[in-house]
Amino acid sequence: MARKVIQINKNPVYEIGMINTVFSKDMAFYGDLKFKKSLQINGYFEGEIVSDGYLVIGEGATVKANIKARTVIIQGDVYGNIEASERLEILSGGKLHGNIRTAKLKIADGVVFVGKCEMIREYEKVEKKDKLEKIKSEAAS
16 A cells, blocks of 8 residues: 655655655646656646656545556545556545556545446556557658
8 A cells, every 4th residue: 555654845755755746735737737757636636647657646636637647546536537557546535436447456445436447467558568669660760
């Protein structure tokens, strides 16, 4: 379980590592969001999120977005579909209204989940990455 371990410089640290960026509780963000490392949203977000890193939806946060990230940890409310290539965790008190596509799934007691779940295998991720690289190399030629 990805629980908060310690707090340094007001940025939370989880088992996945220190969160690089934190959107505070009083922040509202609308639009498309792309990032590489890690982000924790504690306020309101509406739009689309794409990342190769880690996304934490903090306790009390509301996110209305389709999400694609390596790892997603939910403690707040999420309305939208999630594709987590590595893992998805919904912690106690978390709510997800949307479909899931992930390699690993952990759901705690007391979670609200309304949607469908599709488990992907490790080789599916590798095959898709290989196909994408092949398409890019063909396009460059």
